[in-house]
Amino acid sequence: METDVSFKNIGLRGITVADTKISYIDGVRGILIYRGFRIEDLAEISSFEETAYLLLNGGLPDKEGLAAFRDALTAAGRLPDEISESFKLWPRRSDPMDIIQASVPILAMIDPELAAESREANLRKAIRVIARLPEIITTWHRMRNGLQPLPHDPKLGHAGNFLWKLTGKKPEEEMARAFEVSLILQADHAFSASTFACREVVSTRAHLYAGVTAGVGALSGILHGGSNALVMRVMFDMIDQGMTTKDIGAWVKGKLDRREKIMGMGHAVYKTTDPRAEILKGLCENVAIKTEREEWFNFLRAIETECIREFEKRGKRKIKANVDFYSGLLCAMLGIPLDIMTPVFAMAIAVGWCSHIIEEKFGDAQGKPVLYRPESKYVGHYCGQFGCTYLPIEQR
Numbered sequence: 436m437e438t439d440v441s442f443k444n445i446g447l448r449g450i451t452v453a454d455t456k457i458s459y460i461d462g463v464r465g466i467l468i469y470r471g472f473r474i475e476d477l478a479e480i481s482s483f484e485e486t487a488y489l490l491l492n493g494g495l496p497d498k499e500g501l502a503a504f505r506d507a508l509t510a511a512g513r514l515p516d517e518i519s520e521s522f523k524l525w526p527r528r529s530d531p532m533d534i535i536q537a538s539v540p541i542l543a544m545i546d547p548e549l550a551a552e553s554r555e556a557n558l559r560k561a562i563r564v565i566a567r568l569p570e571i572i573t574t575w576h577r578m579r580n581g582l583q584p585l586p587h588d589p590k591l592g593h594a595g596n597f598l599w600k601l602t603g604k605k606p607e608e609e610m611a612r613a614f615e616v617s618l619i620l621q622a623d624h625a626f627s628a629s630t631f632a633c634r635e636v637v638s639t640r641a642h643l644y645a646g647v648t649a650g651v652g653a654l655s656g657i658l659h660g661g662s663n664a665l666v667m668r669v670m671f672d673m674i675d676q677g678m679t680t681k682d683i684g685a686w687v688k689g690k691l692d693r694r695e696k697i698m699g700m701g702h703a704v705y706k707t708t709d710p711r712a713e714i715l716k717g718l719c720e721n722v723a724i725k726t727e728r729e730e731w732f733n734f735l736r737a738i739e740t741e742c743i744r745e746f747e748k749r750g751k752r753k754i755k756a757n758v759d760f761y762s763g764l765l766c767a768m769l770g771i772p773l774d775i776m777t778p779v780f781a782m783a784i785a786v787g788w789c790s791h792i793i794e795e796k797f798g799d800a801q802g803k804p805v806l807y808r809p810e811s812k813y814v815g816h817y818c819g820q821f822g823c824t825y826l827p828i829e830q831r
């Protein structure tokens with residue numbers, strides 16, 4: 436058989452695989468909507484907890500509903516001993532994304548409702564995942580540094596508690612809010628690679644934790660969530676080498692000449708600016724002034740500007756900053772280490788993963804749950820109608 440790699444929709448680009456009522460992306464106009472609401476409005480007005488409620492339940496809560504949801508998150512937040520005891524055995528150098536990916540199945544093992552597949556049971560499992568991912572990250576981080584985990588502060592919300600438990604410092608209100616907005620922005624993105632992974636796994640009727648575990652693995656890759664840390668790693672390397680904003684034009688040109696990717700730039704769906712990147716850029720500009728990290732902000736801003744200029748010069752389609760370009764910078768300015776930046780994305784998008792898992796399990800958007808099973812096109816060896824002659828090992 437002839438090798439034929441002419442398959443047009445490589446990487447499933449442009450193929451609609453299912454309906455969803457959770458989020459909508461207009462990649463041409465740069466619009467992102469969660470359950471009907473513009474991301475700009477959610478970033479301005481909403482809290483992480485309220486956005487999580489909205490994504491999971493399909494509508495905004497009233498005051499009592501929101502208070503009950505916050506209480507449920509707090510009540511579910513304590514890290515089970517089975518996980519903290521396991522941490523003592525796991526290598527300290529482990530990547531925190533691997534720690535999360537190994538911990539989520541333990542949440543499944545100890546969930547008394549694991550076999551319960553009602554919508555309510557799945558919503559309760561979702562709350563456990565959303566509440567416990569930050570605990571997994573902060574407890575792991577403190578234990579690997581020989582520090583005790585810190586108690587929940589009822590005066591702080593989900594975002595503020597994460598900063599407190601990770602860094603051991605109570606965050607200023609403005610910083611906690613900036614972090615909270617970044618979590619809202621990263622809480623869902625329709626059929627991103629990780630969300631699709633979650634949906635694909637639970638389409639087999641696997642439990643919610645199996646779906647979330649798949650999502651964590653998919654998010655860790657550098658073409659997806661993993662790029663936020665890499666943006667910062669590359670920037671710190673450049674600064675360490677003594678480079679300044681004046682050197683960035685030549686650096687970008689060199690990268691593109693060598694056909695290397697520039698992390699945090701480009702997007703599979705947005706053909707224009709990722710609206711989340713624009714909001715994050717504004718947040719970063721303010722936080723940079725407050726934390727006296729203007730040098731970092733200006734450095735990234737220059738990379739973005741030079742990239743856009745260079746792509747335009749080459750007549751390529753517009754490649755702009757995506758959400759990962761500025762989210763790592765915000766983390767760095769808030770004292771979050773490089774290898775915790777993708778885990779931060781995971782704790783935010785866990786909301787979207789769980790919402791999509793529930794939608795998938797109950798066929799909410801399509802009327803009934805369906806097993807994903809795409810076709811592939813075989814382009815390997817095939818020696819005619821009856822296949823290749825199979826020789827026993829002695830005769831090969």
Ligand SMILES: CC(=O)SCCNC(=O)CCNC(=O)[C@H](O)C(C)(C)COP(=O)(O)OP(=O)(O)OC[C@H]1O[C@@H](n2cnc3c(N)ncnc32)[C@H](O)[C@@H]1OP(=O)(O)O
Nearest residue numbers: 657658659660662695696697698699700701702703757759
């Ligand atoms: C939360 C998120 O997951 S957002 C994405 C995070 N990932 C990154 O930031 C990694 C860097 N970006 C990329 O690799 C890509 O832009 C992707 C994977 C995100 C999207 O890719 P796609 O839209 O499918 O485009 P694809 O990777 O096919 O690139 C199309 C062309 O633009 C180029 N291109 C796209 N992004 C970049 C980039 N960041 N740097 C350099 N060139 C790029 C490609 O090399 C390719 O060029 P070619 O046609 O000459 O081969």
Ligand SMILES: O=C([O-])CC(=O)C(=O)O
Nearest residue numbers: 624626627628703704758
């Ligand atoms: O949607 C995508 O392809 C990736 C992305 O931006 C996200 O997951 O936030």
